[in-house]
Amino acid sequence: MKHLLAIEGLTRDEATALLDDAAHFSHLLAGRVVRKLPTLRGRTVVTLFYENSTRTRVSFEIAGKWMSADVINVSASSSSTAKGESLRDTALTLRAAGADVIVVRHPASGAAQRIAQWTAEPGGGGPSVVNAGDGTHEHPTQALLDALTLRERLGALEGKRVGIVGDLLHSRVARSGARLFALLGMEVVLVAPPTLIPAGFEGGGIRVSSRLDDELGGLDAVMALRLQAERMNGGFFPSLREYSTLYGLSPKRLDQLKEEAVVMHPGPMNRGVEISDAAADSERSTVLQQVRNGVHVRMAVLYRLLAGAPSLPASEAVPSPAAKEAVHQ
Numbered sequence: 001m002k003h004l005l006a007i008e009g010l011t012r013d014e015a016t017a018l019l020d021d022a023a024h025f026s027h028l029l030a031g032r033v034v035r036k037l038p039t040l041r042g043r044t045v046v047t048l049f050y051e052n053s054t055r056t057r058v059s060f061e062i063a064g065k066w067m068s069a070d071v072i073n074v075s076a077s078s079s080s081t082a083k084g085e086s087l088r089d090t091a092l093t094l095r096a097a098g099a100d101v102i103v104v105r106h107p108a109s110g111a112a113q114r115i116a117q118w119t120a121e122p123g124g125g126g127p128s129v130v131n132a133g134d135g136t137h138e139h140p141t142q143a144l145l146d147a148l149t150l151r152e153r154l155g156a157l158e159g160k161r162v163g164i165v166g167d168l169l170h171s172r173v174a175r176s177g178a179r180l181f182a183l184l185g186m187e188v189v190l191v192a193p194p195t196l197i198p199a200g201f202e203g204g205g206i207r208v209s210s211r212l213d214d215e216l217g218g219l220d221a222v223m224a225l226r227l228q229a230e231r232m233n234g235g236f237f238p239s240l241r242e243y244s245t246l247y248g249l250s251p252k253r254l255d256q257l258k259e260e261a262v263v264m265h266p267g268p269m270n271r272g273v274e275i276s277d278a279a280a281d282s283e284r285s286t287v288l289q290q291v292r293n294g295v296h297v298r299m300a301v302l303y304r305l306l307a308g309a310p311s312l313p314a315s316e317a318v319p320s321p322a323a324k325e326a327v328h329q
């Protein structure tokens with residue numbers, strides 16, 4: 001695997017192998033005081049963020065550092081972008097400076113793909129590119145960490161039903177998540193006001209609904225999405241209050257869920273809009289487990305791109321000799 005630009009194009013086996021590796025890293029590091037593997041020593045990861053981020057940027061940085069990579073964070077506001085440099089020139093500069101991986105978040109859909117094209121060298125050289133969210137297009141590592149969380153909480157995913165509720169039109173999390181969950185055999189229900197449902201989403205295990213209350217009782221997991229106000233130009237629904245009344249995960253809606261169903265949110269949460277305090281802080285909530293899994297999933301992705309191994313050993317209980325050596329060095 002040279003790049004991770006989207007869930008689209010990933011096979012079920014590739015996705016499952018990444019989830020297995022992430023689970024393996026989680027197991028390997030559990031309970032350790034010193035969380036440092038030498039796996040990526042001497043490799044350089046640059047995070048290039050043109051949009052605000054807390055969990056995605058931090059978890060890529062922690063993932064790289066726990067594997068001993070050198071991690072450098074660049075944000076648009078403090079880079080030469082503020083002086084008018086183009087995205088292409090910035091990407092070529094990072095390649096020239098020695099980046100092995102460029103993790104990019106950008107408001108334009110397709111930005112990660114473009115960087116991968118611009119920085120490619122003949123013979124397959126050039127840095128690997130990871131899409132950490134491009135406009136309204138995709139956010140593949142978010143989908144992977146969500147799938148890992150679902151697997152931990154629900155067991156086998158085949159046939160389980162997940163509802164993704166909210167601003168589907170502007171959500172790269174929904175786009176990547178729906179694709180991956182369906183790829184892994186889940187039933188996906190996308191729930192939103194008709195104005196926030198993008199065209200062409202249905203089919204292949206994915207269906208669309210505008211009536212949250214009709215769906216809640218059949219779900220094994222429900223994921224609330226933030227209203228992406230920064231990507232809206234107004235007029236998608238009458239008022240925040242009405243949106244919240246019809247689509248917010250209120251305490252009453254929490255009671256309509258099956259006993260073992262979980263509540264997810266990719267963060268950042270707007271409490272009181274798409275999710276109530278009761279839902280965000282309940283036993284069902286996976287919000288912080290998702291963040292923790294984000295580190296392990298990003299370790300698995302960096303490992304796959306840089307160490308090039310097909311997969312870590314399947315056994316989670318007994319680390320491979322290589323992994324053992326990695327820990328004890």
Ligand code: NCD
Nearest residue numbers: 056133139173226266267268
């Ligand atoms: C999301 C994003 O930036 O796409 N957040 C995240 O990465 N956890 C969702 C959002 O901003 O609402």
